[in-house]
Amino acid sequence: xxxxxxxxxxxxxxxxxxxxxxxxxxxxxxxxxxxxxxxxxxxxxxxxxxxxxxxxxxxxxxxxxxxxxxxxxxxxxxxxxxxxxxxxxxxxxxxxxxxxxxxxxxxxxxxxxxxxxxxxxxxxxxxxxxxxxxxxxxxxxxxxxxxxxxxxxxxxxxxxxxxxxxxxxxxxxxxxxxxxxxxxxxxxxxxxxxxxxxxxxxxxxxxxxxxxxxxxxxxxxxxxxxxxxxxxxxxxxxxxxxxxxxxxxxxx
Numbered sequence: 001x002x003x004x005x006x007x008x009x010x011x012x013x014x015x016x017x018x019x020x021x022x023x024x025x026x027x028x029x030x031x032x033x034x035x036x037x038x039x040x041x042x043x044x045x046x047x048x049x050x051x052x053x054x055x056x057x058x059x060x061x062x063x064x065x066x067x068x069x070x071x072x073x074x075x076x077x078x079x080x081x082x083x084x085x086x087x088x089x090x091x092x093x094x095x096x097x098x099x100x101x102x103x104x105x106x107x108x109x110x111x112x113x114x115x116x117x118x119x120x121x122x123x124x125x126x127x128x129x130x131x132x133x134x135x136x137x138x139x140x141x142x143x144x145x146x147x148x149x150x151x152x153x154x155x156x157x158x159x160x161x162x163x164x165x166x167x168x169x170x171x172x173x174x175x176x177x178x179x180x181x182x183x184x185x186x187x188x189x190x191x192x193x194x195x196x197x198x199x200x201x202x203x204x205x206x207x208x209x210x211x212x213x214x215x216x217x218x219x220x221x222x223x224x225x226x227x228x229x230x231x232x233x234x235x236x237x238x239x240x241x242x243x244x245x246x247x248x249x250x251x252x
Contacts, residue, residue: 011035016039022224026222036051044062045060085134090119137180137181141164143188188251
């Protein structure tokens with residue numbers, strides 16, 4: 001086990017389950033002190049428990065990425081807890097409303113943009129506010145649906161994630177001069193509940209992926225975490241504005 005992030009402080013949003021939890025655990029295993037953030041206290045507490053059971057250091061902070069004051073308080077609390085902020089992973093996101101665009105509820109469309117786009121922007125805004133005086137790295141979680149591919153009935157989500165890809169690249173240009181490296185990972189279907197269709201079992205999803213994805217499977221959360229940790233590490237020091245697609249060839 002390497003220790004690329006020893007003495008580093010990492011913030012991961014949307015870390016109460018799934019991809020965010022896996023990313024947080026991976027950073028902790030490599031020596032980082034990890035603050036996990038999200039709306040639900042209980043899931044975050046479980047992530048911290050898993051970090052500590054693995055010998056790592058973690059803390060949970062409830063926050064709403066769509067609220068600027070909440071995000072500002074999250075960053076301030078992270079610095080207070082562990083003395084700084086070296087890496088941020090903006091993973092919080094959601095699918096709100098599914099169906100043809102003309103039939104989507106307006107509130108669902110706005111909520112999707114608010115969480116996925118405005119939430120990512122506000123997170124970067126306050127993270128960069130600290131990092132521009134100290135340096136740091138940010139990795140945003142976009143999607144292979146958006147700038148890279150589309151899927152019927154997911155127009156709101158696709159639009160929001162395309163915006164995250166563009167937002168990441170523009171922020172990277174704006175702030176590399178401040179010593180802040182910003183990149184994105186765009187995963188395809190992962191081994192989480194989000195990739196399951198309504199009523200679908202994991203075995204049925206596996207059969208569907210054999211037909212739909214060139215790799216024949218969903219991505220493993222460890223593969224996503226490895227990509228995020230690489231982009232956040234010094235090894236990726238020349239990666240600026242990268243949008244790393246990790247989808248088994250689905251959008252190749």
